[in-house]
Each structure stands twice: as structure tokens, then as C-alpha cells.
Amino acid sequence: MGDKNKKSTLSSGFRRTIIGIVLIVSISFLISTYIITQGEQKNYVIRESDNVLRTLSNNIYSDVENYMDISRLIMREQRFVYFLKADRKYVDENMTNDARFGIMDVLNATEGVDCVIAFREDMRKVETNTVSYEFDEGLINSLSWREKIYANEGGANVVLNCNGIARRRDGKPVVTVERAVYDTNSQKRIGILMVNIAANVFQEMLNQLSYNNICIVGEDGTFLAGNEDYLQYYTPEFANPKIINKNIKIGKERMLLSGCGVDNLPIVIMRVSQYGTEGIPYGILYVLLFLLLVFVIMAVHMGMFIKNDITNPIYKLSESMDENKNTGNLKKIDIEMPLMELDMLKGDYNSLIDHVNELIETLLEKEKTVQRAEMRVLQEQIKPHFLYNSLETIGFLALDAGAGKVHDALETLGSFYRNFLSKGDREIPLSREVQIVKDYLALQKLRYGDIWDEEFDIADDTKKFIVPKLILQPLVENSIYHGIRLKGEKGSIKVRARMEEDVLHLTVRDTGVGMTRQQINKILYSERNTKGDIEGESFGLWGTIERIRIYCGSNDVVRIESEVGEYTEIEFIIPERTAIRS
């Protein structure tokens, strides 16, 4: 698992990716929601302001038009016209009063006119409200303020505060409708008429509509009506029929300031509105929220799918493979896989296992064949026929020369080699192995003299038992070289074979110098790779034990008993070959 930890796992990678995606989507949801609501709110407020301003502007304009109509009525009032047209020398207090009454008669039917002021061509004037106003006589006699009025040739102008020639004593602003008056018959100009509209006309209008977030201002910045707090935001750019929107801050709140001039009138309307919740497009937001929810659910589902259907099965697959590796048992994996692809992976692995097992089997078979072939080559090299024929020839020569002992020895040697080679078989019946040992001992006696007695006790039912070739001979050789010869006294070698519960027990016992516990352990427990330690000293015995262990597939096939100076007994315990193979 050490390696797996260094790299991120598939599941944790997916988990991170999915969490990342959910996070990014949520954040972009919040941002887009913010942008959309902000935009929609602003648009909403602007639209609202727009409506209000247009309506109000229309109202104000039509109101002012009303006053223009009134001025027209006054213009036709007989007493007033008489006053204007009268010759200068006839104009007196009475005539002026008559004119005033005439005007008052017209005004009786209306409201909101604060004062009417009229001038004759000679600048004699009549006014309906003498108390509240003060006049700038110097300015009155100048021509400059009249030029604009005359330029309109009888049309009405709307200005603020009587063009400056008169002003209310209490400083309240008025809106003035002014025009030149012409004689209907002669079309000769006969005077100027000014109708002052009180500012509270507008206030009443606002009150009626219950607008409290509006400020009506003259285009010179004079406050006319509404919320005077907003006056500070006035700039001349608003004196324009087009609506201008601005963001302002009142306290800490962000507000929208919208403003426009009323058509052709020197009046500006300003409106301040809050960005309320009314503009939020809840429908869109709910849809977005729903989409987000759907996405999150899908992501979670995706994660679960990857965990349950991909990574967990992969872990299981890997565990099974690991188990194969650890046990060394190349078994196929038998786990249900939830996905086609993983099933394919499992299938591939299983066929790989099959292939490997096949390869191993082929390799083993090949190894066996090679060994058999090598044995045959070896045999071929020894040329047994040549050897046997030579031995026979020499045997005859010996017999012919009367050397019977030589003939016997040659015969024994021939027999030894015939069994020793055994046509290249690696496994032979026990009887043949016993014959090898007998011949071997006979030949060794010729070399070393009569220094031992031998005894064979081979049960009949063991004679056909198949054993690996040359398992007894090395034991006997060991008895001679590492037992009896070292003792310097005549000894004995006993070979015994017995069947016990279908298992062969082969025993070789000699009365040699024996072995110490240490020597026995060295032979029994030396590992294959440390065989250098026991080279020379009983290496043949060690090698034979190894061969039998491999043949039987078990380590528990040998028993060595010994007493130093007395005896050594080595026993092999070999099961039936068929039992080993299965």
C-alpha cells in the first residue's frame, strides 16, 4: 500500500474534482445571481422613475397650460383691455381698479394664481396683490426683460419669479406665465401680462399623488416644491427633457437619482428612489437554484457511482491479485464485477493467470525433457555398449589366464554400471537400487579390504516400490567414508526396507564413528544456498536428502540417529509415487 499512497487514489481524485466542480458552480451561481439581481433591480427602479417623472412632467405641463388659458381669458377681459388701451391722460385710480376687478373676476373661477401683474405700454401697471410683492422699478423701466416677451409675439413664456422685476416679500418662489397683449382689432401691442403661479400648486400636486421622494426645482436652482433635501443634488444638466439617472449615497444606502426638465418649462423634477426588493427576478433565481440543486445531486450521485461501481471493485480486484501474489497460488479471480470494463480487466487478468500457469507447466515439461535428453546424451557419451563389451572381453581374457577373481570383479563392475545408468531412468524399482548398492559394496571391498560386513533386509513388498535412482548408494558410501574407515576397526552396514502404511521406510545403519548432534543438524538444516559449508564433508549425503525432499515435496522425509563412536542410522520415509503426484 506504500506505493499507492504516494499517488492520489482514483476515488480521492474524483472526490476532489467533484467537490471542486460543485464549489465552482456554486460560486458562479452566486456571482451570476448577484449580477442579475443588481441589473434587474436597477432597470426596475429606472423604469419606475421614468414613469413617475414622465407622468409628473405631463401633469405639471398641463397645469401650466391651464394658467396660460387663464392668461388668455384675462387678456380678453373688457375692463382690463380698456385699461390697457385707454389714453394715458384718462388713466386714473378708478380705471386701474376696474381693470383689477376685471382680472379678479376671471381669477375667481380658478385657484393657484398668486398674483397677476400687467403693464401698459407706458409702463403703468396693475396688480392683483399689492401687499405681498415688491417691485424693482429700475428694472421695470429697462427694456431687457421685455425683449424676450415681445419676441414671442403674443405667445406665452414661462419664467421664474417674474423675470426678476417683482418678488414676493416672503421670498416664496413663483412661476410666471407672461405674454405680450395685442389689440384684437388693430393688432397693435398694448401691454404685458404676467400670471404668477404659487409654488404650492406643485406641492399640492405632489401631495395628491402622495409622492414624497420628489423635488421640483426651478432651472436656476430655486426650490419650488417637494423634498427640499434633494436640492443639494441639483445640477444644471437636469434642465433637459431627457431623463438623467445617477447613483447617489444617502446615509449608507445607495440610491438612484433621476431627473429631467419639464417640456419647455424652466422647471426640473428630481426623484430619488431606493433599490428595493421589488426588482429581484425571483423566477429566474428559483430556476437557477433548482438547476444548482440538480447539479449537486448529480455530482453526489456521480461520486457514489464511481465509488461503488469503479473504485471499490478495483480495490477488490487488486486485493485478490495481491492475495495471489502473496500466497504464490496463481488462482483465477472469482468476484462479481459491476461494470463491463472491469469485467474485461478481470477476464484479462484471469486469462493472463491461465497463460502463466500454462507457461509454467510448459517450462516444467521442457525442463524434464531437457533433463531426460541430457541424461541420454550423457549415456551416449559413456557408450555403455562399448563399456560392457570391453568389460566382457577383458573378463574373458582374465578367465582364460586363470584369473577367476578378476573375471568376478569385472562382472560386478558391469552389473554396477548397467544398473547405475538404468537406460537413463531417474526413478527405478527399489530392487534395482539394492543391486547397485550390493555391486558398489563388492567393488569397494576390493579396494579397501574386508573392513565391514554387510547385511540386507529387504521386505518383498518393497522390491517393486519406485524410488529416485541413487538414494541408497550415497548412504552406503557415507557409511564407508565417514563412518567405518575413520574408525580403523571392522564394522557392519545394514540396509533395511519396510512398508509401513503404504510408506516406504529405508534404513541404513553403520557402526562407524557416528555423528555429533551438530553434524546432524548441519546436514538436516543447511539451506540450499549455503551448501558450500558442507562441501566435501558428507556433501553426497546432503545432496541426496535434498533430492528426496524435492521428489516428495516435503522436508519431513529423513531421520538421522547416531551415537558418537557407536553407530549412525539414517532413515528415509518415502510415500508412494502416485500419492506424491496427486
Add this chain to the structure above:
Amino acid sequence: MDRKYRVMIIDDEESARKLMRAAINWDELDMEVVGEAASGIEAINVIDDLKPDIAFVDISMPFMDGIEFTQTATGRYPNLIIIIMTAINQFEYARKCVSLPVFDYMLKPMVRSEITKVLVRAKKKLAESNDFWEEQKAEPTGEAAYESNATELIKKYVGENFTDSKLNLAFVAQHFGFSSSYLSRKFKQDTGKNFIEYLTDLRMKKAITIAKSNVKMYQAAAEVGIPDPNYFSRCFKKYTGMSYSDYVTSKAE
């Protein structure tokens, strides 16, 4: 040289020794086989008496193998020609003696013509060098100062070291700075015994005491400094007139 060259055969197989003795025409080579040994141990004990010029040494022998014998002998007998005999499957052994100053190696089974060839070469070499054994005889000793008590010292030394299986005349002579020939003569003069007889007697005396405690022969042999039980057995019989096992049984009764 006016004498025949002396050959010694060291092999644990009696038949091999006999074959070697019988198969070669020694007279023709102007040589004679002066003795045999069945092990390196026996060879060490008898070599001083045999005084060989050439030794055939089997490489694999029990108790003291050919390599160990060669190592011991080359120090003590620098002129001795050693011919190693080895079987074909003893390659590991053969490799070990590459570093030893041996004259030649011969593969077993031996072929007469090859042996003869090697012996001819050996003869040539011997003819070129001095006669080692003669030199030993002729060399006068310069250690006269020690002469009076030398034998006593040697007896004491042998008494302390006789369990060392490699102890022999040549070694003691070297140790005390005598020629072996002189030592041999002087020792016989002073004690009435050959050095090797004296050494063997010491060992046998000890063997007899050991035998009384019913110890196995091979163990007794190792204990007294003759770890080859076959040679020990012969020495014991010669000394006591009976075999070791008989002696043990007789003492037990």
C-alpha cells in the same frame, strides 16, 4: 649420483600402491620403491626412515589429505619431489594445490607410460640438484655447546609435544637447529632408541592408559597423536603384541 633414487608411495588404497609398485619397471629407471604409507599421518612417521627423493601422493586420503601432507613436507624436505595423484572429479582439491610447490599432477587411473615420462623428468631434476640426504649426513653441527644436554632437551620437548600428529625427526631437528641425520645418530647413541621408536613408544604408553578406560580406538588414536586408526592399530599391535580391542577386552576382564 651413485645410488638409486628412492621412491615413496602414499595412497590410502593398498591395491593402488601395489599396482604402482608392480606396474613400473623401477630398475630400468634406476629407482627403487623404498616404502609406502596408507595415510599422510603414516607418511610423516616413516618418511625420516625411508629418506625418499620422490613421493607419489594421493590427494584424497582420510585423516591427513595429500594437500596437508604436501604443505608439511615441503617445509621439512625442500628437495623432495612431490607428484600429486588425483581423480578427475577432485577438481576442487586440485585447484587448492596449484599454489603448492609440487612437481606435477597425474590423473587417476594412471597410465604407465605417463608415469614413466614424469619420472624421467624428475630424475633429470634430481641429477641437477644436490643430494639432500647426503648433505644431511655430511653437515657437521655447529651447536656443540648444547650437545651435552641436547638429548635431554629433545626428550623433554617430545614428551610435551608427542600428541602433535605432525611431530617427526625432521621437524625436531629443524626446531633445535640440528641436521636430522646428526640428530638421529646422536639420539640413538644417547637413548639406545630410534627417534621414531622413542616417539611411538611414548604414544603407545599413553594409549595403554587410555585403553584401560575403555575408549574407542579411533578416539585413543587421535588423542595420542596418531589420528589414523589403521596406522595406530599397527603400532599398538607391534608394541603390545595384541590388537587394541583385544587389549581393551583383556583389561576389562
